[in-house]
Amino acid sequence: xEEKEISKAVISRLPRYYRYLGDLIDxxxxxxxxxxxxxxxxVTASQIRQxxxxxxxxxxxxxxxxxxxxxxxxxxxxxxxxxxxxxIIGVGSLGHALANYSSFEKHGFAVxxxxxxxxxxxxxxxxxxxxxxxxxxxxxLQDHEIEIAALTIPKSQALEVADRLVKCGIKAIWNFTHTDxxxxxxxxxxxxxxxxxxxxxxxxxxxxKEEHGR
Amino acid sequence: xEEKEISKAVISRLPRYYRYLGDLIDxxxxxxxxxxxxxxxxVTASQIRQxxxxxxxxxxxxxxxxxxxxxxxxxxxxxxxxxxxxxIIGVGSLGHALANYSSFEKHGFAVxxxxxxxxxxxxxxxxxxxxxxxxxxxxxLQDHEIEIAALTIPKSQALEVADRLVKCGIKAIWNFTHTDxxxxxxxxxxxxxxxxxxxxxxxxxxxxKEEHGR
Numbered sequence: 196x197e198e199k200e201i202s203k204a205v206i207s208r209l210p211r212y213y214r215y216l217g218d219l220i221d222x223x224x225x226x227x228x229x230x231x232x233x234x235x236x237x238v239t240a241s242q243i244r245q246x247x248x249x250x251x252x253x254x255x256x257x258x259x260x261x262x263x264x265x266x267x268x269x270x271x272x273x274x275x276x277x278x279x280x281x282x283i284i285g286v287g288s289l290g291h292a293l294a295n296y297s298s299f300e301k302h303g304f305a306v307x308x309x310x311x312x313x314x315x316x317x318x319x320x321x322x323x324x325x326x327x328x329x330x331x332x333x334x335x336l337q338d339h340e341i342e343i344a345a346l347t348i349p350k351s352q353a354l355e356v357a358d359r360l361v362k363c364g365i366k367a368i369w370n371f372t373h374t375d376x377x378x379x380x381x382x383x384x385x386x387x388x389x390x391x392x393x394x395x396x397x398x399x400x401x402x403x404k405e406e407h408g409r
Numbered sequence: 410x411e412e413k414e415i416s417k418a419v420i421s422r423l424p425r426y427y428r429y430l431g432d433l434i435d436x437x438x439x440x441x442x443x444x445x446x447x448x449x450x451x452v453t454a455s456q457i458r459q460x461x462x463x464x465x466x467x468x469x470x471x472x473x474x475x476x477x478x479x480x481x482x483x484x485x486x487x488x489x490x491x492x493x494x495x496x497i498i499g500v501g502s503l504g505h506a507l508a509n510y511s512s513f514e515k516h517g518f519a520v521x522x523x524x525x526x527x528x529x530x531x532x533x534x535x536x537x538x539x540x541x542x543x544x545x546x547x548x549x550l551q552d553h554e555i556e557i558a559a560l561t562i563p564k565s566q567a568l569e570v571a572d573r574l575v576k577c578g579i580k581a582i583w584n585f586t587h588t589d590x591x592x593x594x595x596x597x598x599x600x601x602x603x604x605x606x607x608x609x610x611x612x613x614x615x616x617x618k619e620e621h622g623r
Contacts, residue, residue, distance in 0.1 A: 210602070210604065210608035214602075237589075274611040274615030285608075287506075375451075385607075385613070392583070395491060397488040397516075401487070
């Protein structure tokens with residue numbers, strides 16, 4: 196693919212296309228017009244066409260989109276045709292929940308190790324994935340090719356652990372800690388701030404109530 | 410406050426301001442200039458001024474922002490000065506993780522009940538919050554004032570359960586299911602799609618590799 200800057204907004208919509216196309220496949224749909232897809236996804240057909248044109252289109256005039264082909268192509272753009280090995284640092288309840296998501300594996304994300312500081316967890320495993328102690332992190336990363344580290348640890352330890360990971364060559368962090376990690380620019384950080392999300396919900400409730408006098 | 414449309418982008422940045430201002434309070438900082446805040450948050454000072462001007466400013470020329478005051482005001486805009494009662498539907502590992510987040514309560518979100526279909530969980534509780542069976546949902550909602558329902562159930566049941574909640578008057582759903590809920594317009598839905606987030610990370614890894622020939 197040519198090097199060209201794709202906007203963040205487009206990128207953040209791609210997983211949603213991928214998800215809807217998967218649903219269509221499950222429902223036995225083989226092709227779909229941008230109009231029908233737009234109704235399903237509650238976006239305009241022109242937005243869909245514009246978004247996909249960033250990557251060369253994929254549609255055919257008068258035929259619409261081949262669902263399976265389009266999903267495969269979007270999957271390639273998202274890098275889902277490659278394998279991504281992952282660690283989860285912090286086996287509290289959220290780390291536990293992530294470790295239990297077998298569906299990540301279907302998309303190429305394989306959890307290879309779980310790490311925690313709690314000695315009571317030493318030797319335990321989740322879905323066959325061993326729980327290791329934090330002092331073994333550097334050794335583990337030398338022996339295994341790991342691309343992504345998911346951080347589900349308290350905010351107070353987030354930066355220190357992130358630094359250790361970066362020193363070992365980790366270039367991608369899936370950050371669930373309640374802080375932004377200000378890391379070197381070549382480290383990719385994708386944050387999921389659950390509290391931020393809940394606060395957005397609360398904002399929308401409050402605004403709705405004010406507007407409707409409830 | 411006047412009725413005026415605040416852009417989604419501004420709204421999604423408010424929790425982040427709230428978070429940083431909390432960190433500043435913890436660090437003993439009493440006031441901060443928009444320049445210093447901008448460096449910390451890695452956004453431009455003019456963006457900060459613009460964002461906050463949507464709500465009337467809060468800053469004083471030559472003084473900067475009073476950290477505590479600004480945080481309180483942003484908290485009010487986000488509705489954090491009000492109490493929001495919440496249910497969690499689905500006590501799998503993610504529901505369990507959410508139920509364990511005691512920090513939500515600090516911001517006014519109180520989990521009042523947990524619901525599941527698994528009879529083995531009947532009568533159990535997490536942090537003193539009882540786990541109820543789904544057949545008791547309607548009765549519970551009659552007896553309790555609940556504003557938000559967090560959905561951590563399989564996609565296959567998401568729409569049916571959401572419909573039941575809406576019929577009982579629930580107007581806000583925090584959606585963790587792997588699907589968008591197409592609900593009536595007066596129901597506020599805030600979705601956290603973990604797979605989408607992981608796919609965005611994967612996209613950025615893939616693009617970075619292509620650009621740097623790794």
